[in-house]
Amino acid sequence: xxxFLAPKTLRGKKLLITAGPTFxxxxxxxxxxxxxxGKMGFAIARAAAExxxxxxxxAGPVHLPTPRGVQRIDVQSAQQMHDAVLPLAAHQxxxxxxxxxxxxxxxxxxxHKLKKAEGGATAPTIAMAENPDILAAVAGLPRPPYCVGFxxxxxxxxxxxxxxxxxxxxxxxxxxxGPATFGRxxxxxxxxxxxxxxxxxxxxxxxxxxxxxRELIKELSQRLR
Ligand code: CTP
Ligand code: CA
Numbered sequence: 557x558x559x560f561l562a563p564k565t566l567r568g569k570k571l572l573i574t575a576g577p578t579f580x581x582x583x584x585x586x587x588x589x590x591x592x593x594g595k596m597g598f599a600i601a602r603a604a605a606e607x608x609x610x611x612x613x614x615a616g617p618v619h620l621p622t623p624r625g626v627q628r629i630d631v632q633s634a635q636q637m638h639d640a641v642l643p644l645a646a647h648q649x650x651x652x653x654x655x656x657x658x659x660x661x662x663x664x665x666x667x668h669k670l671k672k673a674e675g676g677a678t679a680p681t682i683a684m685a686e687n688p689d690i691l692a693a694v695a696g697l698p699r700p701p702y703c704v705g706f707x708x709x710x711x712x713x714x715x716x717x718x719x720x721x722x723x724x725x726x727x728x729x730x731x732x733x734g735p736a737t738f739g740r741x742x743x744x745x746x747x748x749x750x751x752x753x754x755x756x757x758x759x760x761x762x763x764x765x766x767x768x769x770r771e772l773i774k775e776l777s778q779r780l781r
Contacts, residue, residue: 559624562770564608565777571609572648572701573601574641574655574690576616578634582682583666592656593739594618596706599769600652601626607773612648614640616655634658634687645694648701649780653691656708656738660684695725702727702780708734718748728779730772743768747775 575597581587594615601613602623611626614637622628631637634657645651663685670680695703703726707717710733717731731746742764745756756771757763763771 559602559606562603562606562608565774566604566607566609566780569609569649569777569780570647571601571604571611571650571652572614572641572644573597573604573611573652574614574616574637574657575601576618576620577656578616578637578658578687579632580634580658580661580687581632581665582662583668583670585669588658588662589617590656590658591738592616592618594620594654595739595741596737596743596765596769597652597654598623599765600654600772603766603769603773604776606770607777612644614655634661634690638688638690638693641690642693645701646697646699650702650704650776651691651694651700652704652706652776653694654706655690657690658687661687689724691726692724702776704776705729707731708737710734713746714748714753717746721748741765745772747772 576594577590577592579587579589598620601611605611605623605625613626614629617632629640631640663683691705694700705724705726707720707729709716713731717729721729728749731748732743737743742762744762745768747754756768
């Protein structure tokens with residue numbers, strides 16, 4: 557009912573959203589990932605579609621149903637997420653990066669399963685390489701969409717998040733205390749732009765992620781007008 561009644565504040569707007577963790581392979585049976593559930597990103601995709609936007613959701617490995625009316629692209633690694641996002645990004649009105657992208661990947665994924673050596677020899681050392689920064693790459697396009705970053709920080713929330721916003725050259729960052737929020741159904745958000753800060757929910761405390769997503773989409777609609 558809420559979906560049907562939602563004001564179509566994003567009609568005619570194209571939104572690209574990343575969500576979930578990434579999975580960086582070590583060998584055919586192992587890899588490095590994180591505890592992002594994807595719930596916040598999927599809630600935002602749903603809220604944006606309810607508001608009438610044309611939504612593309614690039615998702616890392618998560619177990620969540622695709623929100624109604626949303627075009628979903630599944631990926632595994634950060635590089636795959638980057639390669640899915642970049643060709644689409646220039647055609648969007650907004651880009652919302654909620655994914656918990658792995659900062660590093662094993663420099664090479666082994667073709668065959670790593671085996672323990674005979675006689676219990678030493679444990680392998682995994683050399684790492686840096687992944688591309690998807691959000692910074694989109695923000696650096698000649699005519700970038702309106703870019704919204706997410707920052708989960710364990711301390712000095714506002715300071716660290718605003719430094720990140722400026723470093724990536726994006727107009728808006730959404731800060732939350734992580735990793736305490738991973739997998740939960742509720743959250744508390746702090747929106748930070750060059751002008752100042754705004755808390756969601758407005759009254760303080762916590763709210764479920766779909767409620768927060770709808771508030772964020774309301775805010776974004778105003779910024780895109
Ligand atoms: N992000 C991205 N690609 C990456 C890393 C991060 O698109 N390779 C995006 C995230 O989706 C998020 C924002 O950048 O919207 C901030 O991510 P975060 O991990 O907090 O920032 P980093 O720049 O990676 O800094 P650090 O992890 O060292 O705090
Ligand atoms: Ca990071």
